[in-house]
Amino acid sequence: MAELMKIARPYAEAVFALGKEEQSLAAWSEQLANLALITSDSAMQAMLEDPSRSVAEVISVYAAVMGDGLTNQGKQLLTVMADNKRLVALAEVAEQFEALKAADEKRVRAIVVSAFDVTEEQKNKLSAALNAKFDADVEINYEVDASLIGGIKIKVGDWALDGSALAQLNKLGAAIAQ
Template identity: 45%
Template sequence: MAELTTLARPYAKAAFEYARDHDSLTQWSEQLGTIAAVSMEPRIQARLTDPARAAQEQVELLAGVCGDTLDTATRNFLAILADNKRLALLPQVHHLFVQFKANFEKSVEVEVVSAFDLEQDMTSKLSAALGRKLERQVNVRTTTDSSLLGGVLIRAGDLVIDGSVRGRLKKLAAAMNS
């Protein structure tokens, strides 16, 4: 996986810089997300990896499925990827683009998993506290998992804060066993 990310990075960076310079980060993010999702569909993937298909054919296939959602610049970006036989990197390009965009906008997506539904007031307080700690604008997505027993599990990128009862019990068991 790291190899694909390494190969995708220059393309994602180029797309990000173009989008930033043309004030179209959100538009590019949406378009790359659409293309990445389409490229992962098994029938499309089979056609994109078919060595008998020309690069232009592959671009037309993707653009045709995506329809009017793609602008000229994005189609040109697809053509560059196709010419370099890098269309398989589209999911990684999109993922990296989203990371570059979040860093530029100083925002972070945070997933909060709790044993019970959180009230809006609690979610707002948690978002504000995380925003101060991470020094970023925080976009919170909440889910429930009754196996946590209580407390919350917070994921923000590679940062994980496990304040769940289940997590504390695991730590206690590990401490008692050592």
């Protein structure tokens, strides 16, 4: 996984820079998502692993499936990645591209896990607080996990807050055990 992230980063950054320069981030987003979807297909995976397949054959399959959705620049990306035997990293390229795009647009995704359903008033307060903390438009996905007993857990990128009753009980148990 870490290896794929390292492989994908320069491609994602290059595509992002190109998309930003040409104001085509949305088009690249859609194209990369479709290319990643094609790459995830088991038949395509087998083709990518087959050493007897040429770069031209592999690119022609992507082109046939994508049709008009594959731009010349998209085809160039595929060619470069295929020449370097990196097509397996396409899904990670798409994911990293989306992260770069979200950061550029000042959008952040958060996951809030609570012991109970969150009310609209609580959602509004939490949204305002997270928007202010991250100086961005925070998109929040809410989940319910009764095992937390009470409180909430929030995860935004690498930042996390565990204010659940379960976490507090675990800390208390660890303190008593010492």
